[in-house]
Amino acid sequence: MGVTIKDIAKETGFSVATVSRVLSNKVGFFSQETAAIVNAAALKLGYKKNMAATELVTQKSSIIAVIINSTKTNFSDPIIEGIQQKANEADKRVIILYAGDHDFRSQQRALTTALERPLMGILLLSVDLFADNLQLLKTANVPFRFISISFQDPDLKYVASDDWQIGYLATKYLLKKGHRKIGLAGVDIESSAHTGKLRLAGYQRALIENNITPQKDWIQTGNYSYKAGLNAMKNYGQQKNVSAIITGSDLVGIGLLNQAAKMNISIPNDLSLITIDGTYLCRIVQPQLTSITQNFYSMGYLGAEYLISNQRQNAFTDIQISERGSVRKLTAADSEN
Amino acid sequence: MGVTIKDIAKETGFSVATVSRVLSNKVGFFSQETAAIVNAAALKLGYKKNMAATELVTQKSSIIAVIINSTKTNFSDPIIEGIQQKANEADKRVIILYAGDHDFRSQQRALTTALERPLMGILLLSVDLFADNLQLLKTANVPFRFISISFQDPDLKYVASDDWQIGYLATKYLLKKGHRKIGLAGVDIESSAHTGKLRLAGYQRALIENNITPQKDWIQTGNYSYKAGLNAMKNYGQQKNVSAIITGSDLVGIGLLNQAAKMNISIPNDLSLITIDGTYLCRIVQPQLTSITQNFYSMGYLGAEYLISNQRQNAFTDIQISERGSVRKLTAADSEN
DNA sequence: CTGAAAGCGCTTACAG
């Protein structure tokens, strides 16, 4: 439909081979004068390279496909920014595909759309693949890597936070603030990704190191959603057996916060809250939420880098505590509680 | 690199032509027995069609490229869901490209990435293109359509809400609640998209119809961001010359809400607030925000439909008022204010 | 420095 190198060849009198060399800048294979003529013609005719043809003949692609849940993982933006940044530096292109909200067919469609064309590689942002889809991916012979979730399966490479450390650190922080009855809410410990299990383990370890035996009702699992936060708070109930809670995501934290408000439980006066993620959402609610902040941008950047350079190992990105005022320091006077 | 139809031809003894016909399901051109053999072989060998080759030869594509700002336009998710839904129904594929945060180079990169391969068409989600990039798009000879913003330029087709109506309706609503000093905050009236100007015009019209002359300081423009909300509230100031404000986006509304809290102005007791958009963000803040709710899903669905069916006209999607408690009804007693 | 030719993986008239 559009202008092709053949048109430019005709226009300039050069062969398509020469035109191709100029346009794909094979330095050393053409003179400056030729280049000037060809480029001028290309500009004049409004030439746009058909990368599909290039990819077909070169058998490689500069496209990185990013697969992402359509559900609200509000941290995907900084991850994608990181990916874009690295991709730009390496002269790669990024396309994004929505894999639905944990829906088999949508996942499959996204995967197929990606795999049906030449690709540099695939990055999956916290997409918990169904077994068959994972199989599809594994057999596709295209490099891939997960971002923000981790797995036991040694075939599945990832860049993520150290989720054990997240659980451990959050708990230690609350302990240091004088809390001893500490809850964990909204993490998924059923998923094939072991993110939730790791956080739980880190949490348990920190408690045990401090001679605290985690109570059954301190832990309210969930799927990292806003609703999981609401439900968790309902389950803790008015009498709540905890003085502080670690929430599995910012949305869980906000859900919990709002449900607490509905139950006339004030944060941080009656209940402390530290959330995992630390996205902008923490700053737009009242009170702002203290968080274990993940470095999502870095996750994306590193994920792209490892994919591009064909690294085989996993990587962790840094985490930090961002204090914003949803955690109260317990004093001796509180101990009667 | 992968398995090709040539491999299947070799495996089955059929010609590549026949294999191609079976695999692309050209009914009437093959027998059921042949199909069974070919399909079995394809499955066995793990064949995956190379769509780049197909697109090259057929000169058409089933790919819809969606271009989107990386900045937090939190309503893009439902739009994309709508697009996906329609695309699935029409057996099209969707890829998404990030165009940065109003950055010329990023826009250009996204556009080029899209235009450098066969494409069914392009959908742009509230991307305010720089002039040169718009030119690039216009000359590309690929159908395109904007979603959620509208233009005067008759070359630029769109599916959006009726923004004049939004401004008008929001104002009428507040008038009905007894407000007469009504502000408008965080809308962009400089942009090449005339969304902001339309909202302003609708707002002004509603006031004038009620014999109210809009005061200069009732209007605080901005770029629809959280920060624009903070700034707007600072500008209204402690003495605030308005009793109710219409905010240009949910983020503006939340910014304004939080800044008001900081200034000890209580919403809705001291100040009423109605926001434009009505995304989930309205429901996770306290108080929840009353909104003019846009039908983003429908925007996406219709945008894709119009693109696919090559419609030429523009379209508006429906809007509605969602009352959530950030607007107070003024009584006679308030009138002394 | 340049061109003729083969070929990437597919589709589709054309002929049988």
Added chain:
DNA sequence: CTGAAAGCGCTTACAG
């Protein structure tokens, strides 16, 4: 119903 052949837009040894 099937196959041989041409061709989509590009790249790249090979020969000059």
